[in-house]
Each structure stands twice: as C-alpha cells, then as structure tokens.
Amino acid sequence: MAAQDAEDDAFPDPSEAWTAQDFTARLRRLRVWSGLTYRQVEKRSGLQGMPLPYSTIATALQRDTLPREEFVAVFVRACGVDPAPWLTARRRLAVAEAEAVAPAWPAEAPPAYGAPPRPAQLPPDAGDFSGREVPVRELTRLLVRGEARTIAISAIAGMAGVGKTTLAVHVGHAVEDAFPDGRLYVDLRGYDAPLDPADVLARFLRALGVDGQKIPDTVDERAAVYRSLLAARRLLVVLDNAADETQVRPLLPGTPSCAVLLTSRRRLAGLEGVYQLDLDVFDAEPAVELLARIAGADRVAAEPEAALEIAVLCGGLPLAVRICGARLRTRPHWRLTDLTRRLRDERSRLDELAVGDLAVRAGLSLSHAGLDADAQRLFRLLGLLDAPDFASWTADALLDLAPGRAERHLDQLLDARLLDVLSGEGSAVRYRFHDLVRVYARELAEGQDDEPDRRAALTRAFGGWLALAEQAHIRLFGGDYAVLHGSAPRRPPPLELCDDPLTWYESERLSLLATIGQAARLEMDELCWDLACSLWAVFETLAHHDEWRTTAETALTVTRRAGNRRGEAFVLTGLAHLDVARQRYAHAEEILGSAIRIFEEVDEEHGRALCLTMTAYIDHMHGRYDRALPRYEEALAGLRRAGDHGAVIICLRCISQIHLELARPDLARPYLDAARELLGGAAGDRSHPQLLYQLGQFHLARRELEEAEQVFTRLAEIADEIRDPQGGAAALCGLGEILLHRGEFARARALLDESLTAARGAGERLLGARILTVLGRCHAGEGDHERAAAVLDEAAEICAEIRTPLWQGRALDALGTVLRAGGDIDAARDAWTRARALFAAAGSPEAADVTARLDDLPGRT
CATH class of the missing domain: 1.25.40 (Serine Threonine Protein Phosphatase 5, Tetratricopeptide repeat)
Structure with missing residues (x-):
C-alpha cells in the first residue's frame, strides 16, 4: 500500500505511456501529484460545459480511448504543468491507435499486393498546358521545400474558368517525385453541391487502405485517423474547388511531411499560414499561345489578327480560349475569322463559348447561384452599365439604397469572384467586371428584370454621375456659372468624392464617357447633354479636347433626334467653346450663329x-x-x-x-x-485665375512691376493648386515679362522657356504665340537678333494661322524692331508695314506708333 502511495505521489512521465489506458492513468496520477481534487481541476480549467460524453473530468478519464487533444491541454495546464510533452505523447499513441485500425503491411509482403497503398488520384495533366510558368515555378518551390517546420499549404484563388484546376493538377504532376507516398485528389464541388468533409475523409481513408467497416463515425475521429496515417508519409493532398475554410480544415494533414494544394473561387483568408495565389486571366500573348496549342499553330499563324481578336473577345479567360480552340479543332473548315464573327455579337457570345461539357456560362451560373437574392439583383443591374469600372456608390444607386448599404452585397460578389477590385481605398475603391461576366450579368438582367425597372436603376446611377459632374464644375468654376442644365434627375452620392474634382475625373473618366454614350443609345437626351456639358470645365482645365468633342457630338446627335432644341443649342455652344479654345474662330462663329437662332426660338x-x-x-x-x-x-x-x-x-x-x-x-x-x-x-481668386492674369496685365500696362509681380506669383500658386496648366503658363509668362522690363534677360528667358513648354503641352497656341513674342524681345535684349527674329517670325505665323490679327501685328511690330536693330532696313520696313495694316483694321492706336517707326527709317521712298 505504501508503495502504491509513493507511485501516486511521483510525477508521471507521459513519455513512458505505451497504451491509451496507461496514458489516461498517468493523467489521473498527475492530478494526485498536483494535490488538487477533480472538482478543483475542473474549476481551474474552465471545462464546465465542455462537449464531452461525461459531465466531469473524473468520469471523462474513465474512457478507454485517448482523451481529445484540447482536453489534455487544458487538464494538464490546470494541474500546473506544461502540456507540450503530454500532447506529444498523445499524438504518438494516436498514430499507434490509427495503425491498429489500418491493415498491417508486413515488410516481407510483395510490393504489388502487400505494400501500403500509394494513391495516385490526380486527373491527367493537360497536354496543352501553357502560359503559367511563373505560378508553376513558385508553387513547386513552396510545396517541395524540405526545411518547412509546418505543413506547406498553397491556395489558388480566382474566378470561374481562370484555370485553377488545370494549374493545380499540372503542379501536382510536376512535384510527383517529391511525394513518394502518393497524391490524394478530390473535387469539393464548392459552388455546386459542396461535399461533406466526413464523406471526403472516408474516401481518403479507403484510398489509404483502411477497411470501410472500420472507419470511425464522426468527422473528428476520421480526421484523427487520417492525420495519423499521414504522419510518417510524404504525400500531396489536392483539394479542388473548395467552398470555404470549414470544408477544408478537417482535410488538412497534421505534419510537415505532407503538403496541400487547394483551389477556390474565393480567398480562404481564415486558413493560417497559407500561401495565397490570385490567378488572373491571360494577357493577349499567352492566350494566343494556348489557342495555337489547341487549334493548331499553322492556323493561328495564318490569321494572327483574328487570333488576337479571339483572345480579346474571350477576355483572356483560359476556359473561353480553350473552348474556342476546341471548336476550331473540330471544325477544320472554319477560318478563325468565322469564329470572331460569331463572338462579336455580345448577346450570343456565351452561346458560342460552349463545347462538349465545357461552357463558360455553366461556371458563372454556379457562382451566381451561391449569392443571396439582393446580391444577385445587384449583379444583374451592374451588368447593365457600360461603364468599365465603378465606385461603391454606384451599387447604392442601382439598388436605391442609402450610401454604404450595398457594400455587403459587393463583398459577396467579390468573394464569389464575380467582381474584381480595381484600385483605391475607402470611398475611392473601384470595381470592375471581367468582360464575359458582364455579358452574363446583362443576360440575366434582360431575362429577369422588367425594362422599366432596368431603366429606373440606370437613371439612378446616371443621376449620380451627373450630380458629381455638376459638383466638379462648381468647384472648378467657383459656382454653377456659365452653364445650362436640363431636367434629368440627380442622385447625389457622397459629395466628398468631388473635393478634388480633377482627381475624381481621372478615376471616373472612362466611366463618364461610357455613360454619356449609353445615355444616348437609351434616348436619355436630357441626361446625355446635361452630363456632357457639365464636364466642359474639367475638359478645358485639363485640355482634354478629344473627349470634349466626342461627348458633345454624341449629345448633339441625341438631342437632334429627340427634337430637344434647348439641349441642342447649348451643345452647339459647347462645340463653339471648344473651337474657341483651339483658336478655330471661323468655325466657332458659324456654330454660334446657329445656337443663337435656336435660343431665340425657344426664348432662352x-x-x-x-x-x-x-x-x-x-x-x-x-x-x-x-x-x-x-x-x-x-x-x-x-x-x-x-x-x-x-x-x-x-x-x-x-x-x-x-x-x-x-x-x-x-x-x-x-x-x-x-x-x-x-x-x-x-x-x-482661386475660382477665376484668368481675372488675376488680367489684373497682372493691368499693372504691367502701368509699369507697376512690384504689384504685377505679386499678382502673377499668386496666379502661379493657384494654378499649381488646381492643376491648371494654362494658368501656370500665363503666370510664368507674366513673371518673365516683368524680368524683361527690369533687364534681367537670362532669368526672364528661363521662365519664358518654361512657360512656352507648358503652353504647348496644354495645346494653347495663342498663349504660345504671346509667349514667343515676349521671348523674342528677351533675345533681342540679350543682343541675339538672329534668334529673336526667328522666334518672332514663328509667333506671327501662328497668329496668322489662328486668325488673331492683333497679336500677329504685335509679333510683327517686335520683329520690325529686331530687324531694324540688326541693320536689315528693308525687312524691318516690311514687318512694320504689315503690322500697321493689322492695327489699323482693328482700330488699335498701336497703328500710329508703328507709323512713327516707319517714318524714322532711313531711305524711305
């Protein structure tokens, strides 16, 4: 009896336990060694209510099998001992327990029959695999690294059809030698009918040699046996098409001798220590290469432009390219242009992207089916937009929700890989569809949503862009000035988006252009012309003349078609404004005449x-x-x-x-x-920098150089703040002219050169000519008459081209002065004569000054 007491009081070494019963007995003796009662241990461990088959620790320890890991950890810790050695001993015994369940493979058994099963469940590798060299190299390196202390898990995420399974299977075959004990594979059917992890474990255990009748009942028990069987093996587990972390966790091995490669349409961020690879669509070159491998290199080489168009119409989606290649391969009489003609029709494109059991629509439909009803509706409505990308407020507008309420639906679309994040943070985040996903979303919308509902949703979204464009104009112009508006409804999104109107415009530029075009096609004439005209201030500030003309011509077409005379007249006004900005005065006069007649007709x-x-x-x-x-x-x-x-x-x-x-x-x-x-x-002043320039010119005219310098310096600061290249160039020109008056020619020339570069970059020809005129005077001041003459001649030529006779006369007047100083009397007389004629026609008093200079020339006849 004393010997037994001594044994109970001694610290029980878990490493000496060789059976489950012995391990449990040592746990009981650990409680005795700690001096605690079972109730005290239970209270300290916080195990009350733990899901055990017994209600107390004392009765829990009466089980014949090994206690669960979490039970051992908290029990040992409650006894005041480090649980690590106990958990190590428990895992060792679990392996032995699993081996007792699994069949015994005697060493002398023939390899063909008695050796442990070596599962080889991977599907066949794609013989035409291409275009993924970088991810293959990276995944291979991660999976076969020998120094890993934890299990290597690589997860491939991406949209339906991007080639996740193809990549995983290819890599699985590539690393075969690194996993001599086999490769397990299962399609978890995450977006169809997700498999139960318990069923997958049963399948894996049978593949590993466990008698089906001896497979445990619960998922935890199956996972324990599974991990025990893999503990001493080098084996790769490929889990394809996973739904979520809950489905995956029971299927992960427990030791670093194994590795896992899994695929999912969403990022499984809840799994710890996972290398995440986001698989994107192909660029044009690898897409064409895949097409050539499937359809035939000669056919693709014979029609390279058509092959490229196929890649573009497929959006680089590998599944779509593969389908196109297969269709061409089975139709040798087709030219590639026959297929491009079929694919160009967006309404039937998804019908064309199907062959055999492969179909782009099928994969997208599974992703769509996993969404809740509101997210499905948002998906459909977003597909109606022509805008290539959009901000979150657009989703609020489409669903008619308060700001920010649609974000959880956007998150669902992101998780399902039906939507991508383009860029930005916070309210500046932008989203986009893959082209084929957009086609599918629009297809669903046109099939499930009534036309009035679709139009109402688009009207709300377009109204958001209109409200923001209006705010951009107000912020740039200092108010809602010099613009007319129509009756299209506005839907103000968060207006802080327009705190920096030029940055906002740059992010929304393509979407705004697309929306104007879509509004025209939908005969939304009021919205179309109002949105186009509200952007003129931005177009002018950034010198985006092409966008200005394109949007105005689109609006002009739709207003004329609708008989919208007021809208037509103001769009004509905008086109004339653009011509004036580009110094095309004759055409502008003609357009303005038409606009004035219409405005008089409608009493505007x-x-x-x-x-x-x-x-x-x-x-x-x-x-x-x-x-x-x-x-x-x-x-x-x-x-x-x-x-x-x-x-x-x-x-x-x-x-x-x-x-x-x-x-x-x-x-x-x-x-x-x-x-x-x-x-x-x-x-x-910030709202009208042109007025500052005028004030600076006033002070220059009065030779008030210090006052002029203050004004032009302020103008330069404002132009920099609002990113106004024309204002910046004008300010530098004014400062250069001040230095010219002060005789500081070198400094003046440096500023004028910088000013000229800015003006030319902004497409400002008249301002450029005016700068050249001042620069010519600066060269003359430095004594470089030849350079001065060349610069002034260029200024006069530009003014003649854009029909600004007054400034042409000033350039010629300065040219005459330079030529006279250089001794070329005849050339000076010619320049001054032309200048005087221009001034006289304009009624400018400068004509008399030039006449006086002509009278002073020697040898006058």
Whole structure:
C-alpha cells in the first residue's frame, strides 16, 4: 500500500505511456501529484460545459480511448504543468491507435499486393498546358521545400474558368517525385453541391487502405485517423474547388511531411499560414499561345489578327480560349475569322463559348447561384452599365439604397469572384467586371428584370454621375456659372468624392464617357447633354479636347433626334467653346450663329447671352473692337438678368482686356474692380485665375512691376493648386515679362522657356504665340537678333494661322524692331508695314506708333 502511495505521489512521465489506458492513468496520477481534487481541476480549467460524453473530468478519464487533444491541454495546464510533452505523447499513441485500425503491411509482403497503398488520384495533366510558368515555378518551390517546420499549404484563388484546376493538377504532376507516398485528389464541388468533409475523409481513408467497416463515425475521429496515417508519409493532398475554410480544415494533414494544394473561387483568408495565389486571366500573348496549342499553330499563324481578336473577345479567360480552340479543332473548315464573327455579337457570345461539357456560362451560373437574392439583383443591374469600372456608390444607386448599404452585397460578389477590385481605398475603391461576366450579368438582367425597372436603376446611377459632374464644375468654376442644365434627375452620392474634382475625373473618366454614350443609345437626351456639358470645365482645365468633342457630338446627335432644341443649342455652344479654345474662330462663329437662332426660338435668354459673350470674344481676337464691345455689353446685361455671376465676371474681364489693348488702362480699371468685387476680392481668386492674369496685365500696362509681380506669383500658386496648366503658363509668362522690363534677360528667358513648354503641352497656341513674342524681345535684349527674329517670325505665323490679327501685328511690330536693330532696313520696313495694316483694321492706336517707326527709317521712298 505504501508503495502504491509513493507511485501516486511521483510525477508521471507521459513519455513512458505505451497504451491509451496507461496514458489516461498517468493523467489521473498527475492530478494526485498536483494535490488538487477533480472538482478543483475542473474549476481551474474552465471545462464546465465542455462537449464531452461525461459531465466531469473524473468520469471523462474513465474512457478507454485517448482523451481529445484540447482536453489534455487544458487538464494538464490546470494541474500546473506544461502540456507540450503530454500532447506529444498523445499524438504518438494516436498514430499507434490509427495503425491498429489500418491493415498491417508486413515488410516481407510483395510490393504489388502487400505494400501500403500509394494513391495516385490526380486527373491527367493537360497536354496543352501553357502560359503559367511563373505560378508553376513558385508553387513547386513552396510545396517541395524540405526545411518547412509546418505543413506547406498553397491556395489558388480566382474566378470561374481562370484555370485553377488545370494549374493545380499540372503542379501536382510536376512535384510527383517529391511525394513518394502518393497524391490524394478530390473535387469539393464548392459552388455546386459542396461535399461533406466526413464523406471526403472516408474516401481518403479507403484510398489509404483502411477497411470501410472500420472507419470511425464522426468527422473528428476520421480526421484523427487520417492525420495519423499521414504522419510518417510524404504525400500531396489536392483539394479542388473548395467552398470555404470549414470544408477544408478537417482535410488538412497534421505534419510537415505532407503538403496541400487547394483551389477556390474565393480567398480562404481564415486558413493560417497559407500561401495565397490570385490567378488572373491571360494577357493577349499567352492566350494566343494556348489557342495555337489547341487549334493548331499553322492556323493561328495564318490569321494572327483574328487570333488576337479571339483572345480579346474571350477576355483572356483560359476556359473561353480553350473552348474556342476546341471548336476550331473540330471544325477544320472554319477560318478563325468565322469564329470572331460569331463572338462579336455580345448577346450570343456565351452561346458560342460552349463545347462538349465545357461552357463558360455553366461556371458563372454556379457562382451566381451561391449569392443571396439582393446580391444577385445587384449583379444583374451592374451588368447593365457600360461603364468599365465603378465606385461603391454606384451599387447604392442601382439598388436605391442609402450610401454604404450595398457594400455587403459587393463583398459577396467579390468573394464569389464575380467582381474584381480595381484600385483605391475607402470611398475611392473601384470595381470592375471581367468582360464575359458582364455579358452574363446583362443576360440575366434582360431575362429577369422588367425594362422599366432596368431603366429606373440606370437613371439612378446616371443621376449620380451627373450630380458629381455638376459638383466638379462648381468647384472648378467657383459656382454653377456659365452653364445650362436640363431636367434629368440627380442622385447625389457622397459629395466628398468631388473635393478634388480633377482627381475624381481621372478615376471616373472612362466611366463618364461610357455613360454619356449609353445615355444616348437609351434616348436619355436630357441626361446625355446635361452630363456632357457639365464636364466642359474639367475638359478645358485639363485640355482634354478629344473627349470634349466626342461627348458633345454624341449629345448633339441625341438631342437632334429627340427634337430637344434647348439641349441642342447649348451643345452647339459647347462645340463653339471648344473651337474657341483651339483658336478655330471661323468655325466657332458659324456654330454660334446657329445656337443663337435656336435660343431665340425657344426664348432662352441665358443661353443666348453666353453665345453673345463668345461671339464678342471672337471679334476681340480678330481685333474687331467696334463690334466686340457692344456685343459684350449686350451679353453683360443678359447675364446679369440670368444671375450668372461667373459669366458676368468673364464678360467684365474681357471688356477690361479690350481697353488695356487699346492703351486705355483707366477705362479698364472699373471693369476689373467690378469683377473682383463680384467675385469676393482676393478670396475668390482661386475660382477665376484668368481675372488675376488680367489684373497682372493691368499693372504691367502701368509699369507697376512690384504689384504685377505679386499678382502673377499668386496666379502661379493657384494654378499649381488646381492643376491648371494654362494658368501656370500665363503666370510664368507674366513673371518673365516683368524680368524683361527690369533687364534681367537670362532669368526672364528661363521662365519664358518654361512657360512656352507648358503652353504647348496644354495645346494653347495663342498663349504660345504671346509667349514667343515676349521671348523674342528677351533675345533681342540679350543682343541675339538672329534668334529673336526667328522666334518672332514663328509667333506671327501662328497668329496668322489662328486668325488673331492683333497679336500677329504685335509679333510683327517686335520683329520690325529686331530687324531694324540688326541693320536689315528693308525687312524691318516690311514687318512694320504689315503690322500697321493689322492695327489699323482693328482700330488699335498701336497703328500710329508703328507709323512713327516707319517714318524714322532711313531711305524711305
């Protein structure tokens, strides 16, 4: 009895346990050694309510089988001991227990019959596998690394049809030598009818040689036997098409001798220590290579352009390319162009992308079926958009939800790999569809949603883009000025998106262009012209003239088709505005005449006044001051009645410019003061940088160089803040002219060169010519008459091309001065004669100054 007590008091070494009963007995003796009662151990361990077949630790330890790992860990820890040696001993015994369940393979048994089974369950490798060299290399390296202390798990995620299974099977065959004990494979059917992990484990255990009648009942017990059997083996487990982490976890081996390769359409972020590989679609080159491997290299080489078009129409999706290759291979009489013709029709494209048991639509339908009803509806409605990408507010608008409420539905689409994240963070995140996914989504929408519901959803989304474009105009222009609007409904999304309107535009540019085109096709004429016109301020600021013209011409077509005369007139106004920005004055005059007649017809005074302002500006550029000033005054009255303060400011500025050019700064000053007062003084300078430029010119005309320098410096700062290249170039030109007046020619030339580069980059030909004129004077000041003459000649030529005679005359006047200084009297006389004619036609007092210079020339006849 004393000997027994001594044995109970001694610390029980778990490493000496050789049976489950002995291990359990040592656990009981550990409790005695700790000096705790069973109830105390239970209380310290917190095991009350633990899902055990018995209610107390004491009775739990009466089981004949090994206690569960989690039970051992908390029990030993409650006794005040490190559980690690006990868990090691338990796992060793679990292996022995599993081997007792599995058949015995005597060493002397013939390999063909008595050796342990070596499962080889992988499907055959694709003989035409191509295009995945980098992921194959990386996955192979990770799976066969010998130094790993934990099990190597590589997960391949991606949309349906991207080639996850093909890649996994190929890699599984490539690493065969690294796993001499076999390769297990199962299609978990995650997006169809997901397999129960218990059933998969039963399948694996039978493949590993366990008698079906001896397979345990529960998933935990099956997993324990499975891991025990794999504990001493080098074996690869390929789990294809997994639904989620819950399905996968019981199927993971427990020791680093094995490795796992799994695929899923979603990222299984809940699995620890997993190497995640996101598989994307093919670029054009590997897609064409795959097509050639399947359909035949000669056929593809004979029609390379058609092969490339097939790759593009398939969106680089390997399954789609594979289907196209298979169809071509079984139809040797087809040319590749026969297939491209079939694929171009978006409505039947998915019908064409099917052959045998392969179909793109089938894979997408499984992903779609796993969504809840709201996410399915969002998927369909998003497919209606022509926009290539979109922000989350678009989903809110389509579903008619409050801001942010659609994000959980977007998350479902992301998890199902029916949607991709393009870029950005927070509210700037953008999403996009793969082209074929979009086709499928639109197909579902047109089949399941009524046309009025589809149109209403699109109207809400388009209204969001319209509201944001309107805000961008307001922020760039300092108010909702110099623009007309239509009756299309707005749906304001989070307006902080437009805090930086140019950044917002850059992110939405392609979507905005697509939306204008889609609105035109849907005959939404009011929305189409309003959205196009609301973007003019952005187009002008960034010198995006091509987008400006394309969207305006689209809007013009749809307004004319709809008989929308007011919309048509304002779109014509915008096209004229673009021509003016590009110095195409003759065409602009013609368009403005049409727009004014329509505005008069529909009694739209505001639009007519805006057209008159531009007509006066063209007269101004042509030096027709006698026509420009009364037109400006007439426009000014109309704009004041319309309450368009921003356009009033423009008109006042232009009138002051005429007076400055006619050397009447005293008459210019009241208009400048009125404009700045309306704008709000210096606080409003950021909204109208052109007015600052005009003020700088006023000070230059009065030789108030310090005041001019302050103004142009402020203009340069504002232009940099709002990313206005024209304003920046004008500011640098003004600062360069100040330095020229001060005789600092080298510094002036450096600024003028920088200014000229900026103006040319912005496509500003008139500003460029004006800068060249100042630069020519700078070269002359440095004594480089030859260079000065070349620069001034270029300026005069540009002004002649864009029909701005006043500035052409100024360039020629400066050229005459340079030629006279260089001793070329005849050339100087010619330049001054031409300049005088231009000034005289414009009614400019500069004609008299040039006449005086001509009279002073020697040898005058």
